[in-house]
Amino acid sequence: MKITRRSALGxxxxxxxxxxxxxxxxxxxxxxxxxxxNLPGFTKFHQPLAETFMKNHPNIKINFLAPAPGYNEGQQQxxxxxVTGNLPDVYFSGYNLTAELVNTLAPRNQITDLKPYIDxxxxxxxxxxxxxxxxxxxxxxxxxxxxxxxxxxxxIMYINADxxxxxxxxxxxMPKTFPELIELAKKIHALDPKVSxxxxxxxxxxxxxxxxxxxxxxxxxxVDETTxxxxxxxxxxxxxxxxxxxxxxxxxxxxxxxxxxxxxxGAGLTGFIFSTPAHVQTIEGLVGERFPxxxxxxxxxxxxxxxxxxxxNSAVILTQDKARQDAAWEYVxxxxxxxxxxxxxxxxGYLPTNKLATGSDYLEPYYAAHPNVKTASLQADRSLPWAGxxxxxxxxxxxxxxxxxxxxxxxEVTPEAGLKQIVDQTNALMH
Numbered sequence: 001m002k003i004t005r006r007s008a009l010g011x012x013x014x015x016x017x018x019x020x021x022x023x024x025x026x027x028x029x030x031x032x033x034x035x036x037x038n039l040p041g042f043t044k045f046h047q048p049l050a051e052t053f054m055k056n057h058p059n060i061k062i063n064f065l066a067p068a069p070g071y072n073e074g075q076q077q078x079x080x081x082x083v084t085g086n087l088p089d090v091y092f093s094g095y096n097l098t099a100e101l102v103n104t105l106a107p108r109n110q111i112t113d114l115k116p117y118i119d120x121x122x123x124x125x126x127x128x129x130x131x132x133x134x135x136x137x138x139x140x141x142x143x144x145x146x147x148x149x150x151x152x153x154x155x156i157m158y159i160n161a162d163x164x165x166x167x168x169x170x171x172x173x174m175p176k177t178f179p180e181l182i183e184l185a186k187k188i189h190a191l192d193p194k195v196s197x198x199x200x201x202x203x204x205x206x207x208x209x210x211x212x213x214x215x216x217x218x219x220x221x222x223v224d225e226t227t228x229x230x231x232x233x234x235x236x237x238x239x240x241x242x243x244x245x246x247x248x249x250x251x252x253x254x255x256x257x258x259x260x261x262x263x264x265x266g267a268g269l270t271g272f273i274f275s276t277p278a279h280v281q282t283i284e285g286l287v288g289e290r291f292p293x294x295x296x297x298x299x300x301x302x303x304x305x306x307x308x309x310x311x312x313n314s315a316v317i318l319t320q321d322k323a324r325q326d327a328a329w330e331y332v333x334x335x336x337x338x339x340x341x342x343x344x345x346x347x348x349g350y351l352p353t354n355k356l357a358t359g360s361d362y363l364e365p366y367y368a369a370h371p372n373v374k375t376a377s378l379q380a381d382r383s384l385p386w387a388g389x390x391x392x393x394x395x396x397x398x399x400x401x402x403x404x405x406x407x408x409x410x411x412e413v414t415p416e417a418g419l420k421q422i423v424d425q426t427n428a429l430m431h
Contacts, residue, residue, distance in 0.1 A: 031327040032061040036088040038074040038313065040067045042151075045347045053334050060327045071097055071313070072395050078318075082110050089319040090328050092150055095138050095312055096386040096394065102141040105318070112317040114145045117329045130336070130354050134307075134383040139314035147314030148336040149353035151344065154298065154308040154379045155213050155274050158283055161292035163188050163195065163271045171294050174272075177301045178217075178243050181272070182250050188271035189252030197251040199265060199273035202244060203406040204257030208398040210274065211405070212309040212386060213298060214240040219305030222387040228430065233423045241408050241415035248409050255409060262286060274298070276311070277376035280349040284372065295375040300382070307384040312350065338362050351376035391430045400425050 037046055043064075050062040068074030071094030081087045082105055093101050105111040118126055127136050131149065139147030161171035167187035175181045185197025202210040212222060220236035223229070232240070247253040256264065258275065265273045266286025275283070280295065287293045300306035315332040319325055334340055341357035344350065346366060357363050358377055367374035388394045401422050408418040 029323075030059050030061060031323055032063050033089040033319075033324060033328055033331060034063050034065055035090045035092075035331075036065045036068065036074065036078070037092040038068045038071050038094065040069070042348075043067065045344050049335060049340050049343060053331060056334075057327075057330060060330065062331065075101060079104060082108065087318040089317065089324050090331060091316050091318055092313040093147060093316050094386075095149075095310060095314065096388040098139070098147060098314060098316070099141045100388055101316070102144075102146050106142075106146075109320060110318060111146055112320070112325055112328075114139075114148070114317070114329075114332075117333075118145060121333070130338075130356060132355055132380045132383070135310075135353050135355075135380055138310060138312075138383065138385055139316070147316040148332055149312065149314045150335055151312035151348065151350050152353045152380075152383065153276050153278055153311040153350045154376065154383060155210060156277050156298060156375050156379070157272055157274055157296050158265060158279075159272045159294040159296060160265070160268060160270065161294050163191070163268070163291070166191055167271070171292070174296050175299065176303070177299050179301070181299060182243070182246050185247070185251030185253075185271055193252075194269065195252070196254050196264065196270045197272075198247060199253055199256070199261045199270050200244070200247050201256060201258045201261045201273070201275075203255050203402065203409050204261075205402070206258075208394070208401065209276075209309055209311055209386065211240070211398070211401060213274075214243065216309055216384050217298065217300045217302065217306045219302035223389060223430075228390050229427050230423050230430075233419070237419050237423070238415055241405070241418050244405060244409050245411065245415055248411075253409075255406065266290070277349045277351065277373065280370075280372050293372065295372040297375060297378055298382075307382045308379055309386040310383040311386050312353075342366075345373070345377075349373050349376065351380055355380070389426070389430050393429050397426050397429045400429065 046064065054060065054062060065088055068077055075097045078087065078091055078101065087110060102111055135149050135152060138149045139145055157174065159171050159174060164171040167184060169184050175184055189195060189197035200210065215222060215232050215236060218236045218239060221231040224231040261273055262279065262283055263286065264270050266283060268290050284293060298308045315335060317325055317328040317332060319328060336354055338354045338356035341352040341354045342362040345352045345363055352358060352363060389397050404413065404418050404421045407413040408415055
C-alpha cells in the first residue's frame with residue numbers, strides 16, 4: 001500500500017483524536033514556534049504531523065521556516081542565525097553535525113539541555129521506554145541530552161533473489177561478512193560477464209556514509225578523541241580499501257553513481273547492492289515484477305564490536321524563552337513519539353526511532369505486509385553516530401577522500417598508498 005500524505009494525515013488524526021498527551025504545563029496563551037528542518041522532501045511528513053499536533057495543542061502554532069536544502073546548509077544557516085540572535089525555536093539537526101552545533105551554541109547559552117524536561121517525564125525510565133540506548137545517544141553530546149532522534153537511516157542490502165539462487169546462494173540467508181559476500185558476488189559475475197556481482201557505490205556517494213559504514217562494521221572509529229586525528233590509520237582503514245578494490249576485481253562491480261547503480265540493479269544486472277532504506281519504494285518500482293526483491297541487514301566483519309552509521313536528525317530546542325521551551329518540548333516529544341514515528345516510517349522507509357512504534361498498534365501490521373521496509377528496524381541496536389570531523393570541514397574532507405577511494409577502486413592507486421593519502425589529507429583538513 002502506498003502511503004499518501006492524505007492517508008497518512010487521516011490515519012494519524014484518527015489515531016490521535018482521543019489521545020491526550022500529558023506533559024509539562026505551560027501558559028494557555030498562544031505560542032508560535034518557528035521550526036527549521038532540512039531537506040524539502042521531508043515536508044511530506046513534517047506538514048501533516050504539524051497539523052495533527054496543532055489540533056491536539058490548539059494553543060501552540062507551528063510555523064515552518066523554508067527548509068534548508070541539506071544538513072550542511074541547515075547547519076550554516078543556524079550558525080549564522082546564532083550570531084544575529086535570530087535562531088529558530090526548534091531545529092532538526094543532522095547527527096553528524098550535532099556535536100559541532102552544540103559546541104558552538106552551548107557556551108553562548110543558545111541550545112537547551114533537555115534533562116529537566118526528561119526528568120519531568122520520568123527521567124531515564126522515559127528514555128528507556130521510548131528509545132534504545134544507541135538511538136538515544138544520537139542526540140547526546142558531551143554527556144548531555146540535547147536532542148531526541150526523529151529520523152534514522154542505516155545502510156541495508158538489496159538482493160536480486162534470482163541471481164543469488166543461480167549462483168548457489170540463499171537469498172533468505174545471505175552471508176554476514178564482506179569476504180563471504182565477495183565470494184558470492186564472484187559467482188554471480190561468473191554466470192554472466194554483463195552482470196555485476198555487487199554494487200557498493202562509495203565512489204559516487206554524496207557523503208561519507210558508506211565510508212564510515214566500512215570502518216564501523218569492523219569495530220573501528222573515525223576520529224581518535226585524544227589526538228583529534230583519524231582513527232583508521234591502521235589495518236581497519238587498509239582493509240576497507242582492499243575490500244573496495246575487491247568489489248571491482250572479484251565482485252565485478254561497475255563504478256557508477258548511486259542513481260545509475262539503482263537503475264542497473266532494477267534491470268536485473270546486479271546481484272546485490274547497498275543503499276539507504278529510504279530507497280525501498282524507489283527500488284521496488286524499478287524492479288517491478290522482473291525478479292523477487294529482498295533486503296537484509298548490513299554485514300559486520302566484527303559482530304561483537306561492529307555497527308552501522310546512522311544518518312538522520314534529532315530535534316533540538318534552541319529558544320531560551322521558558323514558555324516557548326515548554327511548548328517546544330511538547331512538539332519534540334510528539335514528533336519522536338510512536339504515533340508520529342508510525343507515519344514517518346510509512347512515508348520514508350527509515351527505521352523508527354521510538355521502539356514503541358514497532359508495536360501492534362503502529363508498524364507491526366505494516367511490516368508484515370512490507371518486509372523489505374522492516375529490515376531497517378532490525379539495525380536499531382547496531383546504530384552508531386554518523387560522525388563529523390573536528391574543524392567543521394567534513395564536506396570538503398569527504399570529497400577529497402572519495403577521489404582517492406575511486407582511484408583505488410579503479411586500480412590507479414594501491415590500497416596502501418591510498419590509505420596514506422586519505423590519512424595525510426584528512427588530518428591536514430581537520431586543522
